[in-house]
Every structure is written in structure tokens, then in C-alpha cells.
Amino acid sequence: MNNEFDNQKQQFFKYICNNCQNTMFSKSELTTCVFCGENLNEKIDGQTINNYSHIIPFVVSKDDVIKNYKKRIMFNPIVPFVFKSKKVMQSISTIYIPEYLISTNVSGDVSFLAGDKQVIDNKKNTVTKKYRVKDYSNIDYNDVLINLWSKIDNALFVGAFTYDYSQLKELNLNEFDDIVIGEDINLEEELTSLNTKILNNSLSFIKNSVKHDLKKVSENNLQIKLLNYKKILVPVYFLNVNYKGKNYQYIGNGQNGKDIFNFPIGILELVIFSLLLFLIIFAVAFLFAKIL
Amino acid sequence: MKKFSLILISIFLLLFSINCGASVYTYTRNNDNLYLPDDVEVTSKNINNILSTPAVNSSEKIYDYADLFSVEEEISLYEDVNNYINNSKMDLVIVTVADLGGKELEDYAYNFYDYNDFLDEGIVFVIHKEKDTSNLFMGNSGNKGSKIFNIYTDARINETLSYIYEDIKKEEYYSATRNYIKIVNGFYEKNSSSYKLDENGNFIKIIPWFELIIISLSLTFVIVMLLFFKTKNSLKTKYSDYLKSKIDDGSLIIRTDLDEEIVDDKKNEDSIL
Numbered sequence: 001m002n003n004e005f006d007n008q009k010q011q012f013f014k015y016i017c018n019n020c021q022n023t024m025f026s027k028s029e030l031t032t033c034v035f036c037g038e039n040l041n042e043k044i045d046g047q048t049i050n051n052y053s054h055i056i057p058f059v060v061s062k063d064d065v066i067k068n069y070k071k072r073i074m075f076n077p078i079v080p081f082v083f084k085s086k087k088v089m090q091s092i093s094t095i096y097i098p099e100y101l102i103s104t105n106v107s108g109d110v111s112f113l114a115g116d117k118q119v120i121d122n123k124k125n126t127v128t129k130k131y132r133v134k135d136y137s138n139i140d141y142n143d144v145l146i147n148l149w150s151k152i153d154n155a156l157f158v159g160a161f162t163y164d165y166s167q168l169k170e171l172n173l174n175e176f177d178d179i180v181i182g183e184d185i186n187l188e189e190e191l192t193s194l195n196t197k198i199l200n201n202s203l204s205f206i207k208n209s210v211k212h213d214l215k216k217v218s219e220n221n222l223q224i225k226l227l228n229y230k231k232i233l234v235p236v237y238f239l240n241v242n243y244k245g246k247n248y249q250y251i252g253n254g255q256n257g258k259d260i261f262n263f264p265i266g267i268l269e270l271v272i273f274s275l276l277l278f279l280i281i282f283a284v285a286f287l288f289a290k291i292l
Numbered sequence: 293m294k295k296f297s298l299i300l301i302s303i304f305l306l307l308f309s310i311n312c313g314a315s316v317y318t319y320t321r322n323n324d325n326l327y328l329p330d331d332v333e334v335t336s337k338n339i340n341n342i343l344s345t346p347a348v349n350s351s352e353k354i355y356d357y358a359d360l361f362s363v364e365e366e367i368s369l370y371e372d373v374n375n376y377i378n379n380s381k382m383d384l385v386i387v388t389v390a391d392l393g394g395k396e397l398e399d400y401a402y403n404f405y406d407y408n409d410f411l412d413e414g415i416v417f418v419i420h421k422e423k424d425t426s427n428l429f430m431g432n433s434g435n436k437g438s439k440i441f442n443i444y445t446d447a448r449i450n451e452t453l454s455y456i457y458e459d460i461k462k463e464e465y466y467s468a469t470r471n472y473i474k475i476v477n478g479f480y481e482k483n484s485s486s487y488k489l490d491e492n493g494n495f496i497k498i499i500p501w502f503e504l505i506i507i508s509l510s511l512t513f514v515i516v517m518l519l520f521f522k523t524k525n526s527l528k529t530k531y532s533d534y535l536k537s538k539i540d541d542g543s544l545i546i547r548t549d550l551d552e553e554i555v556d557d558k559k560n561e562d563s564i565l
Contacts, residue, residue: 076519076523077519078516109549111550132554133548133551136546136547137547138543139539139543139546140543142538142540144535155529197531197535201535205539265520270516274512285507
């Protein structure tokens with residue numbers, strides 16, 4: 001009986017948006033897609049999301065996020081008016097996004113051909129002294145996130161997804177009652193891509209430590225090893241606005257409140273603001289000149 | 293009795309000869325001695341004007357024919373005029389007159405300046421005191437292209453005379469003349485076409501419309517650009533910086549195992565350059 005009760009508590013509805021193909025999981029009824037705002041018609045019940053082991057809980061409230069949003073957007077006169085409407089602000093969604101949290105190790109030798117330029121004969125000639133350099137390195141990358149939802153703008157992802165992973169706790173589906181976004185990124189491909197990025201990052205880091213003016217890699221024996229991994233859910237306040245055929249997003253970190261957006265500059269708003277500003281400055285300068 | 297009458301007559305003459313203003317010493321021009329500056333050419337057209345213009349000592353600067361100032365006032369004004377002349381290296385001549393000798397005020401003023409030995413560049417200020425009213429004139433004299441015409445423009449002359457006329461109407465001639473000297477000195481010191489006199493005698497800076505528009509446009513541009521870049525630069529974090537922030541400094545090892553100079557380059561090492 002208890003098992004049946006627990007199983008019921010772990011039951012989610014799966015929603016698929018026919019417009020943007022976004023997938024969402026929720027225990028309660030959802031009427032609109034959190035990404036495109038279209039009505040949701042397709043619903044599958046009896047789903048579960050038990051492939052996630054940990055969660056970072058929401059700390060910052062939605063009211064605080066809306067306040068931040070107002071501070072950043074409402075008083076910015078060149079952001080288009082559509083982003084300042086009450087309807088848009090109220091449509092900020094409280095969601096969990098699936099992420100893959102990994103720690104990796106990069107180790108191995110890298111050999112360089114290096115050189116130092118020397119000036120001789122009062123700048124008439126230069127000579128390059130050449131060196132063979134071999135560095136051994138061991139670099140650990142801890143808590144690197146791999147985004148598993150393709151609809152998030154990558155630039156925003158890096159800027160906003162900075163979490164304190166000491167607050168990670170085990171996911172208890174019985175108590176969980178929020179919206180979870182479905183994964184739509186191939187983890188294997190993403191992991192391979194990330195490994196390349198990490199290796200390049202390590203190489204760049206090692207190259208910078210070589211104490212010569214010129215350096216060129218002659219042999220690269222760096223190896224990458226996955227140390228540990230978790231599939232987790234991270235808290236996000238999310239807003240997506242389609243403006244003139246393009247998607248613009250506002251993301252608030254649900255743990256620390258850090259927010260980021262990629263809203264456009266409105267041409268009409270820019271012109272109106274510039275005109276008003278010009279008139280005000282002109283009037284002040286005119287009065288100031290008369291008073292002086 | 294005779295002695296007593298003599299004393300009485302002397303006292304009488306003394307009383308009537310005392311005046312509260314300083315007298316102006318004027319030389320008498322005649323065909324043998326016209327008392328003209330060297331640069332003035334005498335012709336049949338100007339000889340009559342020359343002869344009818346008072347010849348004065350050009351160092352006195354204050355010529356109070358109408359007796360509008362007391363001795364003390366004249367001394368004080370003379371000091372102010374001298375300060376102006378020393379400062380600007382331009383002349384300043386103040387004349388008060390009741391009788392223009394049939395001339396127009398402007399002609400009287402310019403003749404007075406031109407036919408006496410004043411500096412090439414200078415101002416002449418004349419108060420023509422009539423029975424119930426006073427008229428004012430200010431003229432400037434100088435060579436073609438002289439800065440005096442840029443400093444004392446028609447507009448500024450009008451502003452100056454309008455301002456001091458309030459005191460002239462109240463017959464406060466000394467106060468009016470003092471203010472006059474202060475204003476002409478002020479225009480000289482400002483030395484810019486951007487100043488004018490307001491109705492309270494204060495110098496106010498006027499900025500030409502064109503400059504005002506340029507300043508406003510420039511400030512607008514700067515503010516809009518700042519706002520533009522602030523809006524756009526909310527996305528600053530590069531992925532490489534994100535990865536660098538994930539490096540565990542505690543376990544980081546970068547150890548140089550080899551760093552030797554290549555002495556013999558005959559082994560066809562790749563070019564570094």
C-alpha cells in the first residue's frame with residue numbers, strides 16, 4: 001500500500017509542445033509551454049523522472065527575481081517596450097533544468113619548441129634562441145556543468161549557471177512538485193565536445209606557463225579521465241520572449257539570484273530616448289548658460 | 293571803512309569763486325596752434341570742427357564741463373580710469389558737457405577724441421546734461437581690425453548705456469560713471485564674445501545655438517552609447533573563462549621536466565617563427 005502511495009507521488013505528467021517540441025514534466029496541470037507560451041495539448045501521464053540523483057533547491061523567491069528583472073529592464077529605456085509588460089513579467093517560469101555535473105582530470109606531458117628573441121647590434125639584427133621544453137601537468141576540473149536542454153542560449157548558460165554545489169541534496173520525488181524540463185541533448189556527443197574543450201583549455205593553460213616568448217606544441221600527450229558524474233536538476237527562473245521572429249531569454253539563478261539576459265535594443269525606443277535626452281540636456285544647458 | 297569794504301568784497305568774491313566741482317583746463321585753439329595729434333590732417337573740411345573742439349590735456353581723462361562730479365568723485369573716477377588704461381592698454385575718456393556747440397552728440401564725442409592726443413585705441417564716453425534730461429554716448433576708436441571693435445560691439449554698448457541710464461535718470465552721475473567703468477573693464481577682461489550684460493549689470497555667458505546643439509548632441513551620444521554597451525555587455529563570461537574557474541588549484545601541477553637550449557640546429561627542428 002505504501003509502495004503504491006509512493007509510486008503515485010512519483011507520477012508525473014509529460015507534456016510535449018506541438019509548436020517548439022519542448023518537453024516538460026509536472027505533477028500538476030500545465031496549460032502553456034514554458035518556452036514558447038503556446039497551449040499544451042499533448043499530455044502523457046504515468047511518467048517519472050527517476051534518472052536524476054540530486055537537486056539544488058530554490059532559495060531565491062520569484063518575487064525577488066521579478067524585482068531584479070524590473071530593476072534591470074524597466075529602467076533601461078532602450079529595451080523594447082514589449083519586454084516591460086506586466087504579462088511578460090508574470091510569465092517568468094519556475095523550472096528545473098536537467099544538467100550533467102562532472103569532474104574530470106587532465107594529465108600528461110606536453111612538449112614545446114620554444115624561443116626567445118634577442119636584439120643585437122643596436123636593433124639592427126635579432127636572433128632567436130631556441131629551446132626544447134617538456135612540461136608534465138595534472139589538472140582537475142571540478143563541477144563542470146553540461147547543459148541538457150538545447151533551448152537555453154549557450155552564452156546565458158555560462159553566465160547564469162554558477163551554483164554552489166555544496167548545497168546539492170538528494171532528489172526526493174515524493175516531495176518534489178515543480179516543473180522539470182525534458183532533456184533534448186545527446187549526452188554522449190555533448191560529453192565528447194566538452195572533453196575537447198577541456199583538453200584545449202588545459203593546453204592553453206600549460207602553454208601560458210612556459211617561460212619563453214615563443215612556443216609551439218611539438219608533442220601532446222594529455223589524457224582526460226572522467227572522475228565522477230551526477231545527473232542533477234538546477235533551479236532556474238526562465239523567460240523566453242519571441243520578438244520580431246527571434247527568441248530572447250531572461251534567466252535567473254534560483255539559488256543565488258544572479259540574472260542574465262540577451263534582450264535586443266529597440267530602434268524605436270532608442271530614437272525616442274535619444275530625442276528626449278537631447279531635449280532635456282539642451283534645456284538644461286540653455287538655462288545654465290543664462291544663469292551663469 | 294575802506295578796509296572793511298575791501299574785506300567784504302574779497303569774501304564775496306571768494307564765496308562765488310568756490311565751486312564744488314573741479315574745473316577743466318582747456319587750451320584755446322587757433323590757426324597758429326591747433327593742439328592736434330600728429331596723425332590728424334587739417335583740411336578745409338575739418339578746420340572748423342577742429343577749432344570748435346575743446347583742446348585738453350590728454351592725461352586728465354575726466355573732463356567734467358557740466359560739473360557733475362565733486363573733486364573727490366573725480367579723483368576716484370580718475371583712479372578707476374587709469375587702472376583700466378594700464379590693464380587694457382586702451383584709452384578711456386569721460387566727458388560731461390552741457391553745451392554741444394550746435395553739434396550732434398556723436399560728432400562732438402568723436403571730435404573730442406580724434407582732435408586731442410589720446411591713444412590710437414580707446415573709448416569716449418559723453419554725458420550731455422540738458423535742462424531736464426541727459427543723453428549718453430559711447431564711441432570706440434581704433435585702427436581697422438582693432439580688438440576694441442570686437443570687445444565693444446554695438447549690442448554691448450547699448451546694454452551698457454541702458455544699464456547705467458537708470459542712475460543717470462536719478463542724477464546719480466558718479467554712481468553711473470563708476471558702473472560704466474566697471475562694465476567696460478569687465479567686457480575687456482572677459483575677452484570673449486560669449487558674454488553680455490543683463491538688466492542687473494551682471495555678465496552672463498551666452499552660448500551660441502550651434503555650440504549648444506553640439507554639446508547636447510555629444511552628451512546624448514555618450515550617454516546612449518554607455519547604455520547601449522551596458523545592455524549588450526551583460527553577457528561577458530566566455531566558456532574558456534568558465535572552465536578556468538573550474539580548475540582545482542589544490543591539485544594543480546605543472547612541472548617543467550625539461551628546458552634546454554638547442555645549440556646544434558642542424559637536426560631540422562621545426563621553425564618556431
